[in-house]
Amino acid sequence: xxxxxxxxxxxxxxxxxxxxxxxxxxxxxxxxxxxxxxxxxxxxxxxxxxxxxxxxxxxxxxxxxxxxxxxxxxxxxxxxxxxxxxxxxxxxxxxxxxxxxxxxxxxxxxxxxxxxxxxxxxxxxxxxxxxxxxxxxxxxxxxxxxxxxxxxxxxxxxxxxxxxxxxxxxxxxxxxxxxxxxxxxxxxxxxxxxxxxxxxxxxxxxxxxxxxxxxxxxxxxxxxxxxxxxxxxxxxxxxxxxxxxxxxxxxxxxxxxxxxxxxxxxxxxxxxxxxxxxxxxxxxxxxxxxxxxxxxxxxxxxxxxxxxxxxxxxxxxxxxxxxxxxxxxxxxxxxxxxxxxxxxxxxxxxxxxxxxxxx
Numbered sequence: 001x002x003x004x005x006x007x008x009x010x011x012x013x014x015x016x017x018x019x020x021x022x023x024x025x026x027x028x029x030x031x032x033x034x035x036x037x038x039x040x041x042x043x044x045x046x047x048x049x050x051x052x053x054x055x056x057x058x059x060x061x062x063x064x065x066x067x068x069x070x071x072x073x074x075x076x077x078x079x080x081x082x083x084x085x086x087x088x089x090x091x092x093x094x095x096x097x098x099x100x101x102x103x104x105x106x107x108x109x110x111x112x113x114x115x116x117x118x119x120x121x122x123x124x125x126x127x128x129x130x131x132x133x134x135x136x137x138x139x140x141x142x143x144x145x146x147x148x149x150x151x152x153x154x155x156x157x158x159x160x161x162x163x164x165x166x167x168x169x170x171x172x173x174x175x176x177x178x179x180x181x182x183x184x185x186x187x188x189x190x191x192x193x194x195x196x197x198x199x200x201x202x203x204x205x206x207x208x209x210x211x212x213x214x215x216x217x218x219x220x221x222x223x224x225x226x227x228x229x230x231x232x233x234x235x236x237x238x239x240x241x242x243x244x245x246x247x248x249x250x251x252x253x254x255x256x257x258x259x260x261x262x263x264x265x266x267x268x269x270x271x272x273x274x275x276x277x278x279x280x281x282x283x284x285x286x287x288x289x290x291x292x293x294x295x296x297x298x299x300x301x302x303x304x305x306x307x308x309x310x311x312x313x314x315x316x317x318x319x320x321x322x323x324x325x326x327x328x329x330x331x332x333x334x335x336x337x338x339x340x341x342x343x344x345x346x347x348x349x350x351x352x353x354x355x356x357x358x359x
């Protein structure tokens with residue numbers, strides 16, 4: 001639907017809803033949580049009960065995102081998936097922001113509990129995209145936060161400087177600090193956010209915390225990744241990455257670190273599946289798996305007593321030998337090869353080495 005239709009639907013659907021639930025993607029980033037908070041303010045402007053679903057524990061979130069949640073916890077109703085399942089009824093409205101796929105939201109398996117769904121997004125769609133007649137998905141807009149900021153402006157909704165900061169952080173993230181994916185509208189919206197109290201210094205401070213996380217994950221990838229080739233006798237060999245802190249394997253990270261490392265590896269050219277392994281406590285190893293058309297990581301993780309779908313999966317194993325778990329995982333890759341479960345020869349393992357600058 002068009003932007004004009006989106007505004008009309010938001011107003012009519014919020015007004016007739018018993019309550020409004022808002023959710024972004026799993027492990028929300030600045031754009032996901034910023035746009036969700038903006039939509040919460042919109043729902044409250046129509047005097048409706050509203051809730052933002054964030055199913056992850058605070059310690060598993062990025063520091064900057066957790067800081068935003070802490071800033072708003074006194075004024076915003078953040079709930080877990082269990083509360084949504086308890087409160088939802090036939091007259092509820094669900095708004096998804098910065099996401100359109102059911103496998104990327106905590107309540108993806110419980111969407112049948114709600115009949116009215118609005119999607120506000122700027123990402124491509126696939127077979128996992130939620131089916132709804134009320135969907136605004138603009139691939140040319142910088143961010144969900146830009147869309148929501150424009151909505152608040154058009155409805156003349158008043159909001160606090162903290163809300164303005166959250167929305168500006170969302171736009172800043174997805175435009176790489178206004179260096180990409182921008183338009184004249186993007187800058188116009190940013191100007192309005194500053195006029196409504198957004199503080200550039202506070203937003204920059206959020207990104208400093210994010211940078212520390214980015215550096216930690218980058219170090220894990222650079223020093224701990226090996227790439228293994230499967231089906232080398234074909235025209236298009238399958239390449240799978242395995243990331244572990246190989247120098248200090250007992251290092252404990254949070255689950256989001258492992259997920260982001262796997263996400264980032266999958267974006268490398270030629271990588272068909274990515275696995276990140278590491279400890280979340282002294283004896284429990286977590287595995288984050290990402291795949292695609294060539295490798296069904298859900299099948300592989302099922303073989304490791306985990307679960308998930310072909311693109312996103314994971315599992316946990318109690319062990320004091322992470323390299324043994326890695327070797328067992330490598331042996332299970334054959335179960336996820338697309339339409340072919342024959343054992344492939346594995347003649348080569350490539351180690352990504354740390355790159356040092358020449359002085």
